[in-house]
Amino acid sequence: QITLKESGPTLVKPTQTLTLTCTFSGFSLSTSGVGVGWIRQPPGKAPEWLSLIYWTDDKRYSPSLKSRLTITKDTSKNQVVLTMTNMGPVDRATYYCAHRRGYSSSGVFDYWGQGTLVTVSP
Amino acid sequence: QSVLTQPPSVSGAPGQRVTISCTGSSSNIGAGYVVHWYQQFPGTAPKLLIYEDNNRPSGVPDRFSGSKSGTSASLAITGLQVEDEADYYCQSYDINLSEVFGTGTKVTVL
Numbered sequence: 001q002i003t004l005k006e007s008g009p010t011l012v013k014p015t016q017t018l019t020l021t022c023t024f025s026g027f028s029l030s031t032s033g034v035g036v037g038w039i040r041q042p043p044g045k046a047p048e049w050l051s052l053i054y055w056t057d058d059k060r061y062s063p064s065l066k067s068r069l070t071i072t073k074d075t076s077k078n079q080v081v082l083t084m085t086n087m088g089p090v091d092r093a094t095y096y097c098a099h100r101r102g103y104s105s106s107g108v109f110d111y112w113g114q115g116t117l118v119t120v121s122p
Numbered sequence: 123q124s125v126l127t128q129p130p131s132v133s134g135a136p137g138q139r140v141t142i143s144c145t146g147s148s149s150n151i152g153a154g155y156v157v158h159w160y161q162q163f164p165g166t167a168p169k170l171l172i173y174e175d176n177n178r179p180s181g182v183p184d185r186f187s188g189s190k191s192g193t194s195a196s197l198a199i200t201g202l203q204v205e206d207e208a209d210y211y212c213q214s215y216d217i218n219l220s221e222v223f224g225t226g227t228k229v230t231v232l
Binding site: 037039045046047048049052060061062063064096105106108109110111112113114115 | 124155156158160166167168169170173174179211213215218219220221222223224225226
C-alpha cells in the first residue's frame with residue numbers, strides 16, 4: 001500500500017525559504033520507473049505542478065518557478081525534500097507530494113499525500 | 123493560468139450522462155500527449171480517475187470513461203450519482219510548460 005505524507009511549516013514569512021518533506025512508504029525511489037512529484041493548489045484554484053524527481057535522480061522543475069525550487073531525495077529514509085525560496089503571499093496553497101508512475105511525459109500521479117496548507121504572512 | 127481549459131461547471135440529474143471537456147493545443151494534447159483525469163472532494167487530495175486517456179485504475183466505477191480527439195479530451199460520467207459531485211481536473215504534458223493541469227470543473231448533481 002502506497003502512502004505519502006507532507007510535513008513542514010504551516011506559516012512562513014515573506015522572503016523566507018519553505019522546506020517541505022515528503023515521507024512515503026509502500027515503494028522505493030530506487031525502483032525503475034518511479035518518481036515523486038510536488039504539486040500545489042491555491043484555495044479554490046486548480047493544481048499547479050512544481051517539481052519531479054526520479055529514481056535516477058533526474059530532476060524536473062516548472063519553468064515558471066525553476067529559479068526558486070530545489071528537489072532532493074534520500075532513498076534510505078524514503079523521503080523527498082522540496083525547497084522554495086523567496087516565498088510571497090501568492091504562494092499560499094496546499095502543497096501535495098505524489099507518487100509518479102512512469103518515466104516519461106505519459107507518467108501519472110497515481111497516489112497523493114493528504115497535503116499541507118502553507119500560508120505566507122508577516 | 124492553465125493551458126488546458128475546462129468548463130467551470132456542469133450539472134445533471136441522477137442517472138444522466140454528463141461530459142467534461144479539456145481543451146488544449148498543438149503543444150500538449152494535440153501533440154499526442156496522454157491525458158489523465160482526477161476527482162477531488164472538498165478538503166481532500168485529488169484522486170486518479172482516468173489515466174492515459176481512457177484507462178481506469180482498479181476500483182474506479184466503469185461509469186467513468188475518458189476519450190481524446192485532436193486537441194481536446196473528455197471525461198464522461200454515465201449514470202450520474204450523488205456521490206459524483208466533486209471537482210474534476212484533467213492533466214497532460216506540454217512541450218513548453220511540462221506537466222499541466224486543467225482549470226477544473228465542478229460537477230453538481232441536481
